[in-house]
Amino acid sequence: MIHGRLLRLAGAVALPVLLCAAVSASLSVAALLQAYATARALTHLFAGDARAAAGALVWASSFTVLRSALVWLAEVTRARCGITIRVRLRDRLVAKLGELGPSYAAGARAGQIQATLVAGVEGLDAYYARYLPQLLVTLVVPACVVGWLFTVWAPAAWVLGCAVATAVIVPRFWDATLLRRGRSRWAGFTRLGADYLEAVQAVPTLRIHGVGGHVDERLAGRARRLYRSTMAQLRASLVENGVSALAIHGGTAATVVVVAAAATRGTVGPADAFVFLVCARECFRPVNDLASAWHAGYLGLTAADGMEELLTAPVRVRDTGHAGAPEGPPEVRFESVTYAYPVTGTDQRRTPRKPRALESVSLVCPPGSLVGIVGPSGSGKSSLVHLLQRHDDPGGGRVLLAGRPLPDYRLDALRATVAVVHQDPYLFHASVADNIRLARPNADDEEVAHAARLAQADSFIRALPQGYDTVIGERGSSLSGGQAQRLALARAFLTRAPVLVLDEATSHLDVPTERAVGRALATELAGRTRLVVAHRLSAVRDADLIAVVVNGRVRETGTHEELMRRRDGTYRMLAQRQGPAERDREVPA
Numbered sequence: 001m002i003h004g005r006l007l008r009l010a011g012a013v014a015l016p017v018l019l020c021a022a023v024s025a026s027l028s029v030a031a032l033l034q035a036y037a038t039a040r041a042l043t044h045l046f047a048g049d050a051r052a053a054a055g056a057l058v059w060a061s062s063f064t065v066l067r068s069a070l071v072w073l074a075e076v077t078r079a080r081c082g083i084t085i086r087v088r089l090r091d092r093l094v095a096k097l098g099e100l101g102p103s104y105a106a107g108a109r110a111g112q113i114q115a116t117l118v119a120g121v122e123g124l125d126a127y128y129a130r131y132l133p134q135l136l137v138t139l140v141v142p143a144c145v146v147g148w149l150f151t152v153w154a155p156a157a158w159v160l161g162c163a164v165a166t167a168v169i170v171p172r173f174w175d176a177t178l179l180r181r182g183r184s185r186w187a188g189f190t191r192l193g194a195d196y197l198e199a200v201q202a203v204p205t206l207r208i209h210g211v212g213g214h215v216d217e218r219l220a221g222r223a224r225r226l227y228r229s230t231m232a233q234l235r236a237s238l239v240e241n242g243v244s245a246l247a248i249h250g251g252t253a254a255t256v257v258v259v260a261a262a263a264t265r266g267t268v269g270p271a272d273a274f275v276f277l278v279c280a281r282e283c284f285r286p287v288n289d290l291a292s293a294w295h296a297g298y299l300g301l302t303a304a305d306g307m308e309e310l311l312t313a314p315v316r317v318r319d320t321g322h323a324g325a326p327e328g329p330p331e332v333r334f335e336s337v338t339y340a341y342p343v344t345g346t347d348q349r350r351t352p353r354k355p356r357a358l359e360s361v362s363l364v365c366p367p368g369s370l371v372g373i374v375g376p377s378g379s380g381k382s383s384l385v386h387l388l389q390r391h392d393d394p395g396g397g398r399v400l401l402a403g404r405p406l407p408d409y410r411l412d413a414l415r416a417t418v419a420v421v422h423q424d425p426y427l428f429h430a431s432v433a434d435n436i437r438l439a440r441p442n443a444d445d446e447e448v449a450h451a452a453r454l455a456q457a458d459s460f461i462r463a464l465p466q467g468y469d470t471v472i473g474e475r476g477s478s479l480s481g482g483q484a485q486r487l488a489l490a491r492a493f494l495t496r497a498p499v500l501v502l503d504e505a506t507s508h509l510d511v512p513t514e515r516a517v518g519r520a521l522a523t524e525l526a527g528r529t530r531l532v533v534a535h536r537l538s539a540v541r542d543a544d545l546i547a548v549v550v551n552g553r554v555r556e557t558g559t560h561e562e563l564m565r566r567r568d569g570t571y572r573m574l575a576q577r578q579g580p581a582e583r584d585r586e587v588p589a
């Protein structure tokens, strides 16, 4: 019921939790005062004192009104605190995801992360806004009331105290079972969510291979398993509910019997008997409310594992640097860089040794130069970009920007310095203009259009139904691969980042368009340090320096002409292989 990690996390939402607890406690106190005033009214009536009874009834009515107002206040406070709690928790989780970077997201399933962020946080809202405040009230209010009742008549107070303790403690024996089943249900729920998300994203692939039916069956199987684990959890929950209700009603009945018997024998007076009878009910009210808050809140408890995993995942790159963005186009330097991707999860058992993506790579890109990086697939080209963006730090050697090692820079300064366009850029469900403006939201229309012209995107954008205002769908679903790449290029060109990196960013373009982008890169964007990673040598032919990467090492460097002159060079071999293919791709202007 009290999860250590969730309690620590409650530090982030301590004030809303305490506010909810304060309102719930006031509600309990108002209920007790109302009960006490009612007991006094009954006592006076029993004694035949109508005036005093009327006075007590006025008090009871006032407390009833106060209680109704507090019920309303408690609901509003819980709803408001719930929103604050959800926002703070989500901010914290999203900030952590940002710190973890793409390496973590690549190793995890998007659907599971989404379930943790959406359903898990929704569940925790009830845990923090209802359950924890109610737990505080349950620990304090009945104890105080029973303590006071000891001063009225100890034997009945003993019975009531034992009954309340039983109602709080006995259902706890089911907590472990409930939590175990809840966790297994949550794991099934997140797996199913991840499977559905994957299936929706993979519809075209599933259709092509005609395996939609097979995936349907797998999803149906998972849904059946989730149904079974939900029912198992429900059964445990009903047993716990039953035990809790039995203890509450049995305790109330036992107190009534003891007090009634004592009143009949004349051991207690009618005034004390009434006090006991109405207070017994109010003692059990917080326990009853705790039981319902527990059922609302423990969904979040079962989601705590996913959050814990996310929040405790080690951050590979810490933002400890102090340097701001460098002035002017900087030099980019890789000094004896060695790098292996972290091996995660099940892969860890299968691959205890980390294979190296880069092995002692040294490469200097002078300030304002255009450097091409080519090589076979899987040779390590994108890994250089990965390290330049500081998604991770190299195992050996250093990456330097303007003569400073990357860890010296603040991460925001580094991100503002290096703009990267990947092969499959992410485009948002927004207008073309908003997608281009992503990194410079205050750029004016002419700047956006200029960036689009440099990226050879302006003419196709103007041909769209609403031109720059056309909404392009999630992941640019209404665009071709080449059009999406050109929008992403325009987005990067629009930034003022002094380092531009194109990682296979023109691979979907035909050769004339790729050349036009190359010309813009060589002329209009010449004031920046530019790195172009490509398979096709045509994309880097005009570079000031070309580095050929093979098996994680820089095999040769030089200009196109110098490299072509090397008889047995890798570059020349790649050029010979690609030559006819590249000519075939060319489209007459």
Ligand SMILES: Nc1ncnc2c1ncn2[C@@H]1O[C@H](COP(=O)(O)OP(=O)(O)OP(=O)(O)O)[C@@H](O)[C@H]1O
Binding pocket: 103, 106, 341, 342, 356, 357, 375, 376, 377, 378, 379, 380, 381, 382, 383, 384, 535
């Ligand atoms: N996220 C990752 N986790 C683990 N290994 C990775 C990851 N990304 C790349 N690798 C591995 O690192 C090596 C170099 O990959 P990299 O992407 O740098 O090659 P590349 O030259 O850019 O390939 P391509 O031209 O096909 O894009 C490959 O063996 C690849 O399997």
